[in-house]
Amino acid sequence: MPSYWTGCKTDKENKSKVVYSALESKTQENCNLEVGVSVRNLTKIYGSGNKSKCSLNNLSVDFYANQITAVLGPNGAGKTTMMSIMCGLFPPTSGNVLVYNQDIMSNLAEVRRSVGFCPQHNVLFDTTSRKTF
Structure with a gap:
């Protein structure tokens, strides 16, 4: 199920755990x-x-x-x-x-x-x- 804010996919076993987020990946880039x-x-x-x-x-x-x-x-x-x-x-x-x-x-x-x-x-x-x- 996608997140309202970021469109993230969630783990089917634990829907509150974000598996992937474009927002998080941008933040984690070496800047x-x-x-x-x-x-x-x-x-x-x-x-x-x-x-x-x-x-x-x-x-x-x-x-x-x-x-x-x-x-x-x-x-x-x-x-x-x-x-x-x-x-x-x-x-x-x-x-x-x-x-x-x-x-x-x-x-x-x-x-x-x-x-x-x-x-x-x-x-x-x-x-x-x-x-x-």
């Missing part, structure tokens, strides 16, 4: 683009014990400088969690993120100079007024 954001082995677990929930499990991905990238996935896939960690809003359980070779955990102030994030919910503070805008 000379500069990596702007590098995510390596990123894991985020909320809660602990029986109430723990794994939002990201060993995610590794590169985002290239001067390229537009879309992050698509169903509700609960970890998109917002990934973006929030990449911007330093909260720490990962394990793994790391480099923004232009700066580790977000050790150089957060420097990273925030080159990262912007527009979250899915309005972020207004009690002291925000119409005059601010």
Whole structure:
């Protein structure tokens, strides 16, 4: 069955596993683009014990400088969690993120100079007024 987004063929035993994707093959080509954001082995677990929930499990991905990238996935896939960690809003359980070779955990102030994030919910503070805008 083809994928809605990429026309990928899927494994008949496990329809969620992508066997071939033209999009993935293009990404895997040896290119000379500069990596702007590098995510390596990123894991985020909320809660602990029986109430723990794994939002990201060993995610590794590169985002290239001067390229537009879309992050698509169903509700609960970890998109917002990934973006929030990449911007330093909260720490990962394990793994790391480099923004232009700066580790977000050790150089957060420097990273925030080159990262912007527009979250899915309005972020207004009690002291925000119409005059601010």
